[in-house]
Amino acid sequence: MKIRVISILDRITIKAQGAYLRKMEHMTFTSIVRQRNGNFWRADIYDKLGIDNKSTKEKKRIGIYCRVSTREQTLGYSIDNQKNKCQDYMRLFNDDYVEPIFYIDEGHSASTLERPSMKQMLQDICDRKLDEIIIYKLDRLTRNVSDTYELLSMFSKNDVNLVAVMDNLDITTANGKLVVGILAIFAQWERETIIERTNDGLLQMAMEGRYPKSGSLLGYSKDKEKYLTINEETAPIIRSIFMYATAGYPLSDIRIKIKETYDYKLRTDRMKRIIFENGYYGEFTYKGYVFPDVMQAIVSKAEAMEARKIVGKRSVAYGEEQNKFYYRNKITCRNCGNILGGIPTYKKSKKYYYYYCKKCNQRINQDLISHQIMHDIITHTDKEDYKIEAGDILRGINKLQRKLKTVSRQYAEDFLSDEAYDTIIRSVNLKLNKEKARFGKIKIINGHNWNELSDEEKRGYIEQTILTMCVDLSRKEIIKIKYFESDSKEK
Template identity: 30%
Template structure:
């Protein structure tokens, strides 16, 4: 009897199904788009079981990833398994699930060919194992990339049209504003708006980014914190020079919308005075060359960092010129006039000795004139009251935040076990700790201001002792005394007026030092 021939064994084709969805919307459902794509791929592989096709158990699912690049975890794992020789065929629902970039797809095809891996699209019915399949694939991929580029152009055009109408076109929410959930527009968050205005004021005070960053860290202030539509917390990071500069240059705070190099009037209200914003931009521009580092004061300019040009709203910087061999003439020059031309500023420049002598004489006169003395006391007290009001507003804001976070803390179970809840608990506890620390510092600063409030006798003592002591001081000591007493000197060249703003804390410090035995040594 003739023996039966054994049936030929077909080679096994190990198939991997790759799935992708551009957004993560709907992925929380029990049966989502990725499941549907894998089910279609599974059915196709089973239909080819007679050819030796078998489905690998590993899942290669990229949910929430664009097809415009290859930065996808499941795709990278798929390519690694191909290079390791674990895959013979890649199955997708449609070509654009694998890639929408012709260049990226060409690179993947090189990898597929190198490791003898075929590629199959279920709905478009082609196989790259044949020349016709490769031709159809290239045509389909070209159209997929064309569609992607058209979508990108439409999106850019829509954003441009939206912003040119002054509308909020999306992006991360800004500190000082909330996004109205009923419409794509910005509404003012009053508590945050106060902080934004305080940040601008701090920069005008320090005229450098780093000291402001350090002060914001001391206060425990953070960037905007918000929740995504899925309830995830975002933002709330500490300030750095980079994000502080971004905040200070954002035209949204003066009611504008920027699109590339264009600036348009926005629908949302401004929360920063345009004049303040302009002064900050001028300072940032000036500091661009020195990064805000202090400039050396070679010739003892008493008013360096104090004198400001009123018409231009910018600093007046010390400079000098040498004539007749070695005779030096010192000036204070408007920094805006230096950059934009002398005709743009009515102040232009002023001899240093003249303005310095005027300020010193004004300080001397205050000690001798009861009316001027009383006006100085009133001004100093007004500054204290303004700072106390600012601290009180900050304290109220901190109290509101603490109440909200404590209420949220009460909703968390006593012994959470899942990682998101544990992370949220730790985040709330850290925020509460920082807010409580800042609240304590705010109260301490307010108490210190109340303790240091000067009375008539202290001001009279400081300014009466100033006159006889002044001439015996060295230039460095004189500069320190002026910096102690004076907060700002405003010079209006158009009207020929000079106004001096005093520092109440400095007056008290000088009074304490000069009243002691050997006060001159303490000034140094």
């Protein structure tokens, strides 16, 4: 009982005093293999040594923190093993304690302290509900050096001891704090090394044309070797998303149309990610590099850029009059390629609606667009119920257009003077515009012509018919129209 034990190579001296022996136990007996029968606890050790172990201290309040990341779960890193080791330590080296509080973060990385149970534990520490925290290893707490020192400062400030069972340390001594700092540096180095190796491996996969992420994107299928191929069953969904986005449909409307057409549910935030995924036009971007062989293009780059431009433009509010702008988000400027925004103006107590290019500082009246486009829309759709009437108007238009060509040829061959040419051209164009205006009287929806439709019906008709159109603002003319079911049509 009064024998002093000296271990020369370990540089350890154990005196037969209870208070000192408790500290040495933390240093020398951290891994105990015990059985349910034939074993004894720490109190029995003191009894055998004849040391008075009675204490009037309050029961110690202990928290046990366990963590395992998603990757470690796949490697069999067990939460139960951590809990058992921490409980063994607690029972061996504590005389009297309250039942421990377990803080378990399963499937969380140590790269940040933003973990549910970690935040709860730190709050309990600040509320002074704990005296000691027991962890399996220091890297269960964090792998970040700055976070380690932040936690140590918090523990010290709130008189909470930290014990790492497998690392043989606690922070009640200066040496313990030093070792904690050193281990934290190595833990962070190990984490960063793993990240670097993982990133190198994933980049190598992408260089080989394989998809380096988990799962696969909508529109593609992934084989066992992680190569992507276009899935012809779901690829049409992707094409439709880009098509409707280019046509100016809100994401909420696109979601409804996709559900109606393909019976496939998509959230609006996911559709936005799809629109801004470079891989859909064949340029898969990963960790700052572009890999052209990972994802085959489902849509063209031009179509993808146009859809993004439209989605970004939708942030411009039209207010309560949004249905008054029949061609909103569909008109681009021929000069700069920008999408035209809608602006209303008042003239003599009457309201007019214009489409305006901020960059070119030019605009075009909506009525003028409707006047120019209506005959083209009707001839394009070519419905049987007004085909005969439209054909009669077209014959008149074709006759006037032939006359324009004849006059232009005569003028080029010097058979007409400048004054005569201008007079004839103005007269023919006036007749041509009147003839085109007749299209506005053709009944296109539910027995009503364009002028009889409500603003909502006009907007809906344009939405279903026209994808985009290009306008020459200086000449106030429509240059190109692109319809949903066909290629672009030059005017």
